[in-house]
Amino acid sequence: MNYIKHLNSVFELFTRDSRLNPTHISLYMALFQFWNINRFPEVFYINREEVMVMAKIGSKATYHRCLHRLHDWKYIRYLPSHNPYKGSQIQMLKFGTSSGSNTGPSSEQVEEQALVPYININKQNKNFNKHKLPKNENEVLDFFKKEKWPANEAKKFFNHYTSIGWKVGGKITILDWHSTAKNWMLKGEEIQKEKTLYGPSQKRDNLKIIKEKDYGQPL
Template identity: 30%
Template sequence: MSNSTPIFAYTRAWFDFAFISNDVKPVHHAIYFYAIQLNNMLGWKETFGFPASQVMEVTGIASYNTYIKAFRELVDWGVIKLIRKSENQYKANLIALSKFDESIDKSLTNSVLNHMPDQERIKVKNSDSIDKPIPDTYKSTNKEKEREFIRPTLDEIYNEMKFKGLNEKRAGRESKNFFDYYESNGWRVGKVKMKKWKNTVSRWVNNDHNFKSPQISKQNGKSKSETEPAINGTRQSEAESNLRGF
């Protein structure tokens, strides 16, 4: 903790703790911040008297039971150290403000864990500090998982094409063409590894009327999509000749 700005350091550490804890109430804020202010006026002593009657008067806490309950919780949480307990409410407790170094970070972490659901507790268990940075290796692993491509199944492609507006027959044919084409090239868009297959399906469907789906099988050096127009053209010419014959 910086000696030049102890108020800021204590305040920041307190709000870091209060943000995570579900048990901090206005009464805790009032007591703790008066303790900071009192120690500031005393010149930042290691230990100092903290009379309950004075604290209650300044903070506006009317009930001694309310005060003592909140004070003990602050001690239990580790943000205030009770050096010597008073004999009654009219004599001062001797206290010290905890320094927010590694030891108090561990204390705060344990306190937070006690008030967390089991699932959340697992995430921060064994952590040295509430503010402990995430290791770079962990970040890299997460990024690798985000970039990992999972190949879609034929059914997934079919359903996506139907969702995009193709009828069942067309979706069945085009999903098979799509799957065969990208399965053959290692699921790459150009030279880049595919990341979002649904986006590629969208482009495939949007170009459906102007783009003949690439085929894997070849006929005389040409793809099936390249030969179909010629066949259809021949059939159309034959039909027109027959009509002229009539």
């Protein structure tokens, strides 16, 4: 996935799509950033409060309305979860692919303008105080055991995020560590599939600079 071609194609669609308002675009870009932080998986878990803070949306009703609109207009696939202990999932539809076959909204644009929502600053500030972090390593071990993941992987997860202050990508404060852990597991499954298909990488040097930039990697 070439993220430069993807963003260029998306912004071109944004320009032509009269249905969109700034809140739709802000929400899409927040979802894109979480997709990027999770290294562009096929699907990833989201936490509503984290996305609302990133997108500068203060109203839950506005958030859900825009999320459903982006789904209906084929910018994303929204996979809601009705289980309070299991986060919802997002699939970012890919644009600007090498094959030229974009999956997204049609060229026929609906003449519909939504009102820009009023952002309640007080509600948004309250969201910053809801830091749902594990109490200790044992809580993480129990969660990974429940999800049928090895204890060693739980310790890696706990040590990694403890070392960076429990922030996604080292920048965004985690509000629901369960969603972050599930994204960690999804990425682990992808890595395992790659090893099964291609085998372990030989003579890998993570510090080696390459001339050809891989635009499928996170920003």
